Structure formats: C-alpha cells, structure tokens
Amino acid sequence: VIEWHTLCAPHAAQNQLTSLICQGAFDRNPDLKVVMLEGGVVWIQWLMWRLDQQYREFRNVVPWVKRLPSAHIRDNVRASSQPTTEVTPQEFERLVELSGTEMIYMFATDYPHYDADTAASVFPKSMSKDLRDRVRYRNALEFYPKLAGFTG
C-alpha cells in the first residue's frame, strides 16, 4: 500500500501530462484544459523544470511543440491538492514562488476516503491570503469556462 499510495497517481499524472505535451495535444488544441486529480501537486514543479530542460536540448525531435512545456502547463493544466504532502505552508509557498506556479493548484478533498483533506488543514491561515484564495477558489474560477462571471 505504501508503494501504491506513493507512486500510483503521481506517476500516472506525470506520464499522461508528458505525453500530452510531447505529442502536441496543446499545440493542436490551444484551448484544451486538463486537470490532474488525486495525484497531489509537489511533483509538478520538478516535471516543469525537467521537461523544459529536455525541450531545450531536444526540441528538434518534437518540432510541433512550439512553446516551453512549462508554458503549456501554466496555461492549460491544473492539479488538485489532494493528497497533500506534509510540507509546511511556508515550505509550500516557497516552492510555489520558486517555480512560478501559483495558478496551478486547486483544492480537492478526496472525501469520503479515509485520507481525505480538509481546507483548514491544507491551507491554514498561516498561509498568505493570496495563495490561500487562489487554491481555494480563484484558480478554479479562472480555469473552468462554465464558471466565467462568478467572482467568489
């Protein structure tokens, strides 16, 4: 269960996201929006850095990809918070700041699974209001077309 819980969803999310980018899904469909669920979020910064590095070195094998992979992720991909990794709010904020990914994260509970998260535990008041609000509702309002016009 440790192996499954640690790797299953985050690995699947990274595999799928890497294929979507390298196979040109976002270049062909610039309005395509993808949300990765139940895989957590603290792998996404590494994936962006690694994909960008590989793209800088091997753009010629995927010449149909016209932008840095991290740009596609910022514009077209979101990831839900559950399951949280046990980092402090300050550590998470630092990671977000380092990677420029404040628009990526959206709150999810995974209720009624035993390891569900609550908003209060994941995004406590010690986190900056701007990032808390983004994760709790603003990122979703901006990302889902059917929520256009809602202001929270």
Next chain:
Amino acid sequence: MTRHEVCALDELEPGQMRAVDLDGTPIVVIRTQSGDLHALRDRCPHMLASLSKGLVLENVNSPSIGHYELDDDRFVVRCPWHGYEFDVSTGVCEADPRRAKVRSYPLVVDDGTIYLER
C-alpha cells in the same frame, strides 16, 4: 569599428565553422550549407561549450504533428554537449528564446577575405 581578418572565403567550405579569438573573445564564424556567412559568440550559454565544435544543420520544422521537415533557408548551430540549437543569423535558441541566446557579430567579405567587424 575595426576590421579583423578571419580567413579567405574559399578556406571555409559550406557547412564548416571556424573558431576565432578576437582579443580574448571567442567567436565562431559559420558558413551555412547555402553559403551564407554568420558569426556568433563561441560559447553555449548553457554550460559554455564551444559551439564551433558542434554542427551546422538545417533547422527542423514541422508542418503538422508527427511530421518533420527541414528548412532549407534557416540554419542552426547545434551545441556538441547537450544539443542546444541557435539560429545562425540571430543567435536565438528557438526552444527558449527568452533565456537562451548568444550574441551575433557583423561580418563582411572584401576581395575574397572574411572580416569580423567590431
């Protein structure tokens, strides 16, 4: 602006490069397969490899997903270490134009001799 002699034009075959030390500045003079001449700083901004030890190639483009084509009017120099590619005429790396770029320098050919101008 001062002229610095590089070599005779016919000493540099199409597709070849030549490393030049210009008062301590490493510069690569490139002659593309179509015969055009360009000069770039001879250091990849990634890890400072000499681009002059890499390759001059037609840029790889794509008309659609899964299909490759070569630009016959656009050339890149490919870094020998990790493959970063820089447009020979602008020094810009297409994969990351904001962060990866090498400086380009003007060249002239006068009476069969290539000169760098600086």
